Amino acid sequence: MSSTELFSKKKVVDAHERIKPFIHKTPVLESSAINQLAGCEIRFKCENFQKIGAFKMRGATNAVLQLSDEQKANGVVTHSSGNHAQALAKAAQSLGIPAFIVMPETAPKVKVAAVKAYGGQITFCPPTLIARETTAQKIIDEKGATFIHPYDNVEVILGQSSCAKEVFEDHQDLDVFVCPVGGGGLLAGSILARDYFSPGTTVFAAEPEGADDAFQSFQAKKLIPRTAPNTIADGLLTSLGKLNFPIMLHGVENVLTCNDEEIIAAMRLIWERMKIIIEPSCAVPLAVILKNKTLFSGKKMGVILTGGNVDLGKLPF
């Protein structure tokens, strides 16, 4: 199947309808204080209020719902210590199917507890990618469980597209949409939604300097994975997926980067002015907007606040 067929308008619409009963339609908030500072009008889509506290609920739910009955019976598996693990566990729990989650022994207790609370069956492994992959493969072989990749997966990308779709449906006047990029699931989904529902909107990707593989890959027009990424935006450490990259290459105007200091300042601004809790990764779009004021001056902007799962005992301010 061609990429156009895999990600057709019908598939985007169907994915959204499919997951609607299992997700929140999250609110869009605006802050006059932040607008004044930024010199533009920013509509923040609050996925920190989504189930499990992050947009990942959308993609994981769509992936689980698309399984055959036999696949459902055997369960799903992923290796992750982040929001995708919680999302997959919760999505599987909603449908009463098993979720096997491979987590590094070093995963924060709060994340382990969250996955358990959503009924996920955890297998611990050493904190290396090879150990994670081997452990997941063992579960696939033994249980016949289906592996659900956090972003390099057609159904996950289609699920994530519902988030920007909701924004474009309710705000038809957006000049610009700024999306954070890690593995590229949300970015690819946002580009699909823009293509079908708001073709006049320009999409920018926002990325931390310490994990700038999307920036490098966009410049070089070829996939360059980042080795040893290092940024406070821990949801954006991963490198771009193979399915995600060509969609990004076709769909974004540019990839803008910012450093951790700028991310922390933008995060604090959102906490203090909007009184909502967001993860560091969510602050990357606002940080690049504040860094490129001339570029966005007077524009109507859409931004997804991707999640709100932070360890309150380890805040950067």
Added chain:
Amino acid sequence: MSSTELFSKKKVVDAHERIKPFIHKTPVLESSAINQLAGCEIRFKCENFQKIGAFKMRGATNAVLQLSDEQKANGVVTHSSGNHAQALAKAAQSLGIPAFIVMPETAPKVKVAAVKAYGGQITFCPPTLIARETTAQKIIDEKGATFIHPYDNVEVILGQSSCAKEVFEDHQDLDVFVCPVGGGGLLAGSILARDYFSPGTTVFAAEPEGADDAFQSFQAKKLIPRTAPNTIADGLLTSLGKLNFPIMLHGVENVLTCNDEEIIAAMRLIWERMKIIIEPSCAVPLAVILKNKTLFSGKKMGVILTGGNVDLGKLPF
């Protein structure tokens, strides 16, 4: 004028209509995780999203709008280091009139900066009540400015009543309304709104043990100010006002108290589960609900989250 005339239904309605152009109609949020824990259904009215980050904007705005043109020209004055100072400065700024704010020299820099940002003219004084009152009186004498008390003021109470009124208008099925009590401005306003718009709803006051003058006064049926209050809920340190007490005595079912540990736990629960930022004072109602589960079992509850102005550098967790 009798108390009934001072606080008539028409006055409550008029105050709300008067301030509408200057305030946000804040959203009401619900958390299924918290409902499950509490064993009841709680609708949280999010005044942390109000202008200046607290419900105090309502009362201050109404008080300023009710001034004569001559009074407006001479400006307003108050002594406060809390949300009322910011609210009065902002309300006065909206109308282009001077606001003189007396603050203790020891006031946190962040609060001083906020009052300045809203155009308030600050006079510092030693951190004692007598110094604050003397300094305010000097400004009244010199400038002819009108003193606006943070809670013991008819127009302030009428302004605060708009908050519960919004809740009752949108949620007509509430069995119980729980309101935090400090000076009693919000509580008195909530009781008025209940009397006129939701007479079937029972109102409870929630108070920190370390500042339990409302509890003591309610038991004794006479006003007993609290000396040396001490609680993390710094918005509730003040003692009940003279205007506020009789309204509370007539209108609340009971005053329920909780300790600081319970307040911090409830605050953390709201931060973690609802992803919103609230002050410790806001958490007192949820803390008493969790402490009195049997009393509220299965009930439909309304709670005002009063504000979100916290110092992110000094969190209790």
